[in-house]
Amino acid sequence: MSPAVRLPERLLRELGRTEGGDEALALLVRDQHTRRLVLLRALLDAAAAAPAAVCPPRLLDRLHRDWALLEAAERADRTAVRTVLLYPLAGPWAQRCLHGLTAGEPVPELRADLDHFSALAAAAAIRAGLPFTGRLTAHDGLLVLPALGALRTRPGPPVPVDAALAGGWLTLRQEYAEPVIVRTRDGGARSDDPRWLPVFTLPPLRPGAAPVPLDDLDPYRTAGSGLERHGLSAVTSLDDSERKAWARSWSGVEPLLRVGGPHRLAEAAALLHCVVPLSAPPGSPPTGEGAAHCSGTRREAFGAVLSSQPATAAFFASTLVHELQHTKLAALAALTPLHHEDAAARHFAPWRSDPRPFDGLFQGAYSHLALADYWQRFALGAQRLAHRDLAWAEHARCREQVGAVLPVLAGSGALTSEGRVVVNEMIAVYHRLGDSPPPAGQRARAAAYVRTARVIWRQRNGT
DSSP: OOOOOOOOHHHHHHHHTTOOOHHHHHHHHHHHHHHHHHHHHHHHHHHHHSOTTTSOHHHHHHHHHHHHHHHHHHHHOHHHHHHHHTOTTHHHHHHHHHHHHHSSSOOTTHHHHHHHHHHHHHHHHHHHTOOEEEEEEEBTTEEEETTTEEEEOOSSSOEEEEEEEETTEEEEEOTTSOOEEEEEETTEEEOSSTTEEEOEEEOOSSTTSOOEEEOSOOTTSSTTOOTGGGTOOOBOOOOHHHHHHHHHHHHTHHHHHHHTOHHHHHHHHHHOOEEEEEOOOTTOOTTSOSSOOOEEOOTTSTTEEEEEOOSSHHHHHHHHHHHHHHHHHHHHHHHSOOBOOOOOOOBOOTTOSSOBOHHHHHHHHHHHHHHHHHHHHHHHHOOSHHHHHHHHHHHHHHHHHHHHHHHHHHTOTTBOHHHHHHHHHHHHHHHHHTTSOOOHHHHHHHHHHHHHHHHHHHHHHTO
16 A cells, blocks of 8 residues: 655644544545545456466356446446445445455355455446446345445345446346336435335535445445444344434434534545444343444445444434544554554454454543543533433543553554654643543542443453
8 A cells, every 4th residue: 555644733633533534534545545536456466376276267258348448437427436446335245355365265256245345346337327227246135336236136145137337227137036227316326125124324414525325235334244243233234214214313413513523524524425224232221222332434345334323413423423432543643554553352442342452542532531531521511411411421431441442552652653653642632631620529420430341351361
């Protein structure tokens, strides 16, 4: 990938404050998009270099046809095609393909992964409005066209599906079944046929932004993510009532992001391109309205947030604030290294029960600092006592957690000069938050929470 980039210090300082204006965000996005395109090209090169036992000539020929379709679609509508190629969930797929092609021996899932390249190219042509015909392959009873939708096929072995786009209509034919006709307009794909499952989208966060897919179809949305290892629940497929519940929560997110400052809405509009719904974590009541919640991001899926359904719009907004800091800091670290610490898991983090590596500590402190800022702004503007009390409690807990780990970050001798700027700005924000303290009782409870977490952590981890 590209070498480290020297960022202007003013942009580093913005990002260190967990903010970042249009210029800083555009820089991170542009770098991540460049990396994705390089990865896709590396995939094609790896296929050409792979032994015939890994990528037989017929598969390589098909990959070249798919690539040619992508190039033709890009000539027709570059923006539309980039929407598909840069879709967050195409990242895990591309990484998995590259691994399969360079493993040196056959990988069982590689065939299905390479079949998905045809679906990706078809989705790009559909977005670009480029007429085409081709044969696609459904796996596990589903043919997914990324960010558009999926065709339900018969279960069992892979099913060939002939696809043809003409005049804004997509025809999908499989043997022994009536064709499915899908209308493709304005970046969407709709059909009256129940075998077609469109990707549900949430409205844009602000005028001019794109709708945000709530993607419960893409087969790569959690592939290789190790959900359980990171305390996340499994992916889920949504029914109509569940989609409506997500939409209701989403409708209140925009004004609540604004509560955290204009930068919170700006970063969500710039960075969020997909939400992957997770099932409710253990401990959630059947109604799904309890406080139990889990969320996460994936570095290889830039722009995606994985989340169980938040209980309220306020928690939905805070989830985005939290997770998009991980997105932002990971993109910054890819652009320019922030430290040279090793990956040994040995540090206490009040938000986790297990030891964390330095990088995980850095990531957690950064995201919790943004949350402390968000909840403080929420508390200072809240009209209702219950809302104010909740916000102060969340703020106090997050700030106390950050305060417990900032000395470790600041004391590291392995920070780069860029990392030092970021940490110094984090420290400045931490102290600035102390200018408007929460009620004394909230502070005391937060301090007790962190002390107890440290005692339990030491007992559990033997240190």
